[in-house]
Amino acid sequence: MYKTRSRRLLLISLMLCIYSFGISQPPRGPFIISPQIHTDKKVTFRYLAPSAKQVLLGGSQFGAAQLPMMKDSVGIWSVTVGPVKADIYPYSFTVDGVTVMDPANVDYFPNERFKASLVDVPGDTVLIHSMRDVPHGTVTYEYYPSVEGSTGSLFVYTPPGYDKATTKKYPVFYLISGTTDTEETFFKVGHANLILDNLIAEGKAIPMIVVMPYGNPMARIAEQTGRAKPSDVVSRDGEDAIKRAKLFETDLITKVIPYVEMNYRAIKNRESRAIGGFSRGGGQTLRTSFGNMDKFAWICCYSSYLSTPEMESSFKNVYENSERTNKELKLLWVSVGTEDFLYKPTLEFIDFLKSKNVNHKTLISSGGHTWMNVKNYVTQTVQLLFQ
Amino acid sequence: MYKTRSRRLLLISLMLCIYSFGISQPPRGPFIISPQIHTDKKVTFRYLAPSAKQVLLGGSQFGAAQLPMMKDSVGIWSVTVGPVKADIYPYSFTVDGVTVMDPANVDYFPNERFKASLVDVPGDTVLIHSMRDVPHGTVTYEYYPSVEGSTGSLFVYTPPGYDKATTKKYPVFYLISGTTDTEETFFKVGHANLILDNLIAEGKAIPMIVVMPYGNPMARIAEQTGRAKPSDVVSRDGEDAIKRAKLFETDLITKVIPYVEMNYRAIKNRESRAIGGFSRGGGQTLRTSFGNMDKFAWICCYSSYLSTPEMESSFKNVYENSERTNKELKLLWVSVGTEDFLYKPTLEFIDFLKSKNVNHKTLISSGGHTWMNVKNYVTQTVQLLFQ
Numbered sequence: 191m192y193k194t195r196s197r198r199l200l201l202i203s204l205m206l207c208i209y210s211f212g213i214s215q216p217p218r219g220p221f222i223i224s225p226q227i228h229t230d231k232k233v234t235f236r237y238l239a240p241s242a243k244q245v246l247l248g249g250s251q252f253g254a255a256q257l258p259m260m261k262d263s264v265g266i267w268s269v270t271v272g273p274v275k276a277d278i279y280p281y282s283f284t285v286d287g288v289t290v291m292d293p294a295n296v297d298y299f300p301n302e303r304f305k306a307s308l309v310d311v312p313g314d315t316v317l318i319h320s321m322r323d324v325p326h327g328t329v330t331y332e333y334y335p336s337v338e339g340s341t342g343s344l345f346v347y348t349p350p351g352y353d354k355a356t357t358k359k360y361p362v363f364y365l366i367s368g369t370t371d372t373e374e375t376f377f378k379v380g381h382a383n384l385i386l387d388n389l390i391a392e393g394k395a396i397p398m399i400v401v402m403p404y405g406n407p408m409a410r411i412a413e414q415t416g417r418a419k420p421s422d423v424v425s426r427d428g429e430d431a432i433k434r435a436k437l438f439e440t441d442l443i444t445k446v447i448p449y450v451e452m453n454y455r456a457i458k459n460r461e462s463r464a465i466g467g468f469s470r471g472g473g474q475t476l477r478t479s480f481g482n483m484d485k486f487a488w489i490c491c492y493s494s495y496l497s498t499p500e501m502e503s504s505f506k507n508v509y510e511n512s513e514r515t516n517k518e519l520k521l522l523w524v525s526v527g528t529e530d531f532l533y534k535p536t537l538e539f540i541d542f543l544k545s546k547n548v549n550h551k552t553l554i555s556s557g558g559h560t561w562m563n564v565k566n567y568v569t570q571t572v573q574l575l576f577q
Numbered sequence: 578m579y580k581t582r583s584r585r586l587l588l589i590s591l592m593l594c595i596y597s598f599g600i601s602q603p604p605r606g607p608f609i610i611s612p613q614i615h616t617d618k619k620v621t622f623r624y625l626a627p628s629a630k631q632v633l634l635g636g637s638q639f640g641a642a643q644l645p646m647m648k649d650s651v652g653i654w655s656v657t658v659g660p661v662k663a664d665i666y667p668y669s670f671t672v673d674g675v676t677v678m679d680p681a682n683v684d685y686f687p688n689e690r691f692k693a694s695l696v697d698v699p700g701d702t703v704l705i706h707s708m709r710d711v712p713h714g715t716v717t718y719e720y721y722p723s724v725e726g727s728t729g730s731l732f733v734y735t736p737p738g739y740d741k742a743t744t745k746k747y748p749v750f751y752l753i754s755g756t757t758d759t760e761e762t763f764f765k766v767g768h769a770n771l772i773l774d775n776l777i778a779e780g781k782a783i784p785m786i787v788v789m790p791y792g793n794p795m796a797r798i799a800e801q802t803g804r805a806k807p808s809d810v811v812s813r814d815g816e817d818a819i820k821r822a823k824l825f826e827t828d829l830i831t832k833v834i835p836y837v838e839m840n841y842r843a844i845k846n847r848e849s850r851a852i853g854g855f856s857r858g859g860g861q862t863l864r865t866s867f868g869n870m871d872k873f874a875w876i877c878c879y880s881s882y883l884s885t886p887e888m889e890s891s892f893k894n895v896y897e898n899s900e901r902t903n904k905e906l907k908l909l910w911v912s913v914g915t916e917d918f919l920y921k922p923t924l925e926f927i928d929f930l931k932s933k934n935v936n937h938k939t940l941i942s943s944g945g946h947t948w949m950n951v952k953n954y955v956t957q958t959v960q961l962l963f964q
Contacts, residue, residue, distance in 0.1 A: 239674070239675065241674050242674070242675065285675040286673050286674075286675065287626070287628050287629070287673075288626065288629065288672040288673065288675045288677060289677075289680075290675060290676075290677045290678075290692070291677075291678065291692050293676075293690060293691060293692050294689075294690070296687070296688070296689045296759055298685070300683070301683070302681075302683045303680060303681070304680060305677070305678050305680050305692070321720075321728055326719075326720040328717050328718065328719050328720075329717070329718040330715050330716070330717040330718070331715065331716040331717070331718070331764075332713075332715050333708075333713040341708055353840065356743070372683055377718075453740065
């Protein structure tokens with residue numbers, strides 16, 4: 191009897207994999223563990239593709255931009271890299287020229303254009319962006335009424351104890367991700383929630399609400415109205431980029447902030463509002479805050495800049511009376527990596543601020559335009575906010 | 578000047594896509610819209626692969642299990658299907674034998690083994706699982722202390738008005754997804770939150786909290802302790818499946834429910850607790866509720882069953898005194914599709930309940946072991962719960 195049930199359950203467990211989402215899937219074959227992180231911090235990546243001619247590991251942190259993988263007798267391709275510096279790295283496989291996520295890995299990189307998986311290489315001590323045995327805040331997925339009648343979505347981090355402290359009010363950090371990222375990216379790739387949990391537990395950051403919006407309302411409107419044309423969805427020139435930034439600004443100032451301040455226990459003054467962002471989100475951060483100096487006293491620009499022409503044409507208010515600006519702004523932070531393709535224009539932006547005597551803090555780090563750097567910049571800046 | 582800035586921004590916007598997650602990506606080339614839903618409910622899928630020899634659309638709802646796609650002069654493969662019945666369908670592309678998500682589509686199917694995208698074909702009127710202009714609840718991602726010292730994660734839906742109604746308490750529906758699904762699947766594929774928003778707005782469901790746990794704590798423990806072996810992670814025989822179900826039951830009863838009832842305004846009695854699940858989650862639902870009749874008065878089994886031998890060996894308590902069971906249970910629901918590979922054993926389970934005079938409600942629908950059916954079953958059952 192047991193044998194029969196055993197066989198039936200085996201059959202079912204296989205069929206579940208084949209049928210469980212109602213589309214035909216290839217049988218799973220041998221079970222794959224990928225990525226496998228070894229105690230010496232080497233990492234083995236595996237991909238099952240018996241009939242593939244070439245499988246490459248993509249992930250610039252692992253040596254070359256693409257590393258060849260070797261196939262074993264059952265058709266499992268694998269490569270072992272490292273020892274790898276403890277961090278969270280995106281990677282993908284290129285199988286006969288097709289770039290794919292790791293099907294064996296549930297941790298993915300939320301993005302509108304590319305598909306990648308994430309490998310989290312732990313440190314010898316638990317890193318600041320990793321899960322520690324400390325009180326955890328929660329991350330809430332919210333719908334809100336957005337611009338042009340669209341419905342927007344936000345991730346909102348509330349710190350540990352928020353629900354218990356039924357009257358306490360908190361400052362708010364608006365945190366914006368980059369081009370083609372989604373509102374999930376700062377949560378799933380940036381671990382903003384775990385970084386805050388850990389820094390709050392250490393007493394290094396004060397409890398705050400973190401609001402993670404979607405950076406491209408124009409694309410969302412196009413999607414919801416069925417007007418999806420390339421020109422609606424991607425930015426391909428400067429004018430358009432600025433138009434998009436303006437729509438984002440309108441959404442944040444007139445929709446997101448009022449929604450958050452109505453639905454969360456937020457302190458409603460500029461000294462208790464911070465804004466930060468990475469890449470496109472960094473440009474949106476600068477435009478939105480410089481354009482609304484009455485709304486934000488804390489500004490964090492990660493791996494981005496505004497050009498001198500744009501500063502001169504749009505944001506004289508920031509530097510013409512730098513004394514007033516220096517009084518008003520509690521923090522103007524700009525950070526970039528020396529290998530970032532935006533390194534040079536970001537340095538030019540920093541020089542511009544210097545030349546105009548606008549107070550600012552900078553962090554020039556190693557590395558490039560990566561989320562490994564972003565996590566570090568967030569870790570540094572949230573320790574400065576609201577104190 | 579504008580031209581220069583324009584060119585630089587164009588360059589940057591392209592490079593952002595290439596570099597924005599720190600691994601080398603192929604340039605985006607022509608912009609792809611996929612899927613594109615036409616007004617006549619036909620759907621066009623597109624995939625850019627100039628050098629591919631064959632690209633197939635996978636998605637059994639679109640005719641064959643796999644449909645050939647045709648390549649145009651710039652290397653964009655496409656196929657148009659339908660008109661398609663309004664619903665949410667998983668699909669994927671098979672590119673020279675490699676199954677991939679749609680890189681142009683941000684809507685994905687959270688799963689541990691396969692990678693698929695989702696296409697949401699709207700109805701002529703807005704469907705019950707789609708976004709309507711009604712008050713929205715929120716979905717919160719929670720960490721909780723789980724079994725064997727592991728940290729578990731939950732999605733928790735709170736109904737519209739939960740935050741405002743600072744003292745009102747709510748009944749709780751524990752909703753468990755299937756094999757290789759994650760705690761996100763009932764949210765992102767099942768749209769449990771939107772179904773509740775819409776039914777609550779119509780007065781057809783009473784406001785409730787919905788808790789969506791992860792169904793495989795053994796895998797999570799293996800992952801967090803680094804003990805990841807195939808035998809830790811996938812179920813390949815009956816004994817193991819039951820052992821896993823037992824660990825899930827322990828986690829739900831001793832960890833999840835206490836956590837939820839401490840952190841949410843939950844009514845703490847069996848008449849205010851419901852449990853339901855799909856596929857493996859349906860089996861876990863039956864085992865957990867039959868094994869803890871003092872905890873749940875509402876049971877919803879979607880596309881699953883328990884075998885007669887298991888009922889006889891483990892759950893005599895349910896049928897030996899069916900009068901008492903019929904008094905205690907407000908609902909025992911079993912539903913399955915006629916094309917479901919579990920159709921026959923599920924009918925046997927229903928017959929077993931009949932033969933033992935255990936009251937139950939059934940829905941035998943068309944279709945198979947799919948999330949299209951699950952959304953319908955959830956829609957039907959949440960209108961019965963707690964009333």
